[in-house]
Amino acid sequence: MTRHAALFLVVSILTSLSLPASAQNAACSKKLTIAFFDWQPYHYRDENGTPTGLDIELLRETFGAAGCAFELKVMPWKRTLLAIKFGTIDGSLGASRMVEREQYAWFTRPYRRETMVMFMRLKDLEKKNVMSIADVVSGKNRIGILLGSWYGDEFAALYKADPKLRKYILQTPEYEVLFTWLVKDRVDVVFNDLFNGIHILKKMNALDRVGVHPALLNDDYIHFILSKLTVPRTTVEAIDKAIEDFQSTEDYTTILHKYVPPEQLTYMPLQ
Structure with a gap:
C-alpha cells in the first residue's frame, strides 16, 4: 500500500466515524418535507404557531430514531395527496391505507389506530x-x-x-x-x-x-404516507423498524396517555 493510499484510507475511516448513523446507513439521504393540517389532537399548531400533537410527537420519535431529518409544512389534506402523488412533497401523517393511494405512495407500518x-x-x-x-x-x-x-x-x-x-x-x-x-x-x-x-x-x-x-x-390502522417518486423503499424500511421498536417502549404509551386517559385506551388496541 502506498503512503498516499494509506493516508486516504485513514481519512475515510475517520470521516465515516464522524457521520451520524443516518448518514452511514443512508436510510434518509435528504431532509423530508412532511405536510400536516390542523386536526386536534393529532397534528396542529399551538398558540405560538409551533406544530404539536400526538402524531407530531410520534413522527419526531420514529423519524428521529430512523435517522430521518424532516421539515413540516401546513397543507390541506386533498392537496397533500396530490403533492405526494406528483412528488412535490415527500409525505404526510395520519393516513389510511387505500388501494388507489398505493399506486403512488408507500405506507409505513401502522403507528397507531383510528x-x-x-x-x-x-x-x-x-x-x-x-x-x-x-x-x-x-x-x-x-x-x-x-x-x-x-x-x-x-x-x-x-x-x-x-x-x-x-x-x-x-x-x-x-x-x-x-x-x-x-x-x-x-x-x-x-x-x-x-x-x-x-x-x-x-x-x-x-x-x-x-x-x-x-x-x-x-377501527382502522393509521400510517405515515410517503411519495414513491421521492422516497426510496430503504427509507420506509428504516422508519418501519423505528416504529416497531418504539411501540414496545414505555415512552410510546406515555405519549398516548397524554392525549387519552389510560382507562379509555381499553377501547383501542395498540397493536
Whole structure:
C-alpha cells in the first residue's frame, strides 16, 4: 500500500466515524418535507404557531430514531395527496391505507389506530345497558354525527336498511357542536374519533359527565404516507423498524396517555 493510499484510507475511516448513523446507513439521504393540517389532537399548531400533537410527537420519535431529518409544512389534506402523488412533497401523517393511494405512495407500518366510538352521558350509559351498535341505533336515540364522516360498515348498513333512522340523526360540520349538544341533552349519542372526542371533552371539562360506549363503530390502522417518486423503499424500511421498536417502549404509551386517559385506551388496541 502506498503512503498516499494509506493516508486516504485513514481519512475515510475517520470521516465515516464522524457521520451520524443516518448518514452511514443512508436510510434518509435528504431532509423530508412532511405536510400536516390542523386536526386536534393529532397534528396542529399551538398558540405560538409551533406544530404539536400526538402524531407530531410520534413522527419526531420514529423519524428521529430512523435517522430521518424532516421539515413540516401546513397543507390541506386533498392537496397533500396530490403533492405526494406528483412528488412535490415527500409525505404526510395520519393516513389510511387505500388501494388507489398505493399506486403512488408507500405506507409505513401502522403507528397507531383510528377508532370511531360512541360517546354518551355517563348516566345514560349506566341506565340503558345497551351493548351493541344496533341497540343504540334502533333504540330511538338522538344521534349526533359530523357532516360527511364515515362511521363504519355496520352503521352504514343499519342507516341504509331503516329510512326512519334519519329523523333521529342530527348533523353538523363542527366537532365542538356535537359535544355541546350531548352535554345539553340535545342528542343522546355522539359518533366521533376517540382521541378527538376526548380532547374536546377535556377542553369542555366534561369528562366527568360523558363516557365511551364499549362497542366500536370502526377501527382502522393509521400510517405515515410517503411519495414513491421521492422516497426510496430503504427509507420506509428504516422508519418501519423505528416504529416497531418504539411501540414496545414505555415512552410510546406515555405519549398516548397524554392525549387519552389510560382507562379509555381499553377501547383501542395498540397493536
